[in-house]
Amino acid sequence: MDTTTEFRKFSANLDSLEPIREFLTGLANKLGLDKSRTYKLCLAVDEIATNIINYGYLKSGITDGMIDVIVDSNKELLTVTLEDTAIPFNPFENKLPGEVDLALPLEERPIGGLGIMLAKENVDEFRYEFENGKNRNIFCVNLK
């Protein structure tokens, strides 16, 4: 099956969040993804990109880091991969808010982990790999 790949590099700072979302929205529109699922994909990617910028690169002491955004698509699947060279950060090792936390009154709510939870819940598949010194966060959306 024909797969198209689009690639763009962004500076790892918070100014890049909106351009990353715009890049993804443009491609998702071309692929006919509806507004709600496009929003969800942007949200998932945005939350992880924020973590890479605010924790990954910051903890690595790297100030001029980059995030590569790679978008592969065919008729069935849209895959967005974020690659960075910050310290290994596996989002699956983070404690997520459970049902009990989410039901707590907002006064008592712990706020951590919401971003990673949103990343997982808003795409059809979310995975993480660390290979050749690179973190790779992969988001898949079914197009069929």
Place this chain on the structure above:
Amino acid sequence: MNVSISKNENIVIITAEGSIDSKTAGDLQSQIMGTVAETNNVLLDLSGVSYVSSAGLRVLLMIYRQIKSKNGKVILVGVSEEIRDVMSMTGFINFFEITDSIENALNSF
């Protein structure tokens, strides 16, 4: 992200426009928290907000905590379907009153 603040009797109306992400949430927070600290009633108009991430939810949480501690009230207006989705999957939706117009909101305080 643009923010404006106005008053209608004892109700503070905060109008936000644009995207509330990790970049802009801090600005929004610093622009509104002083005002929120001095009132019991907040109407937050999100009609012009196209995007909210967890950083935006954190600002909502702060407004909520601040107002709740004074037994006040927060009403949201103009919350898009996508933002409602984010609020429901995080359980935030149950704690906020959401109305469809500023008039209805003003009458609900």
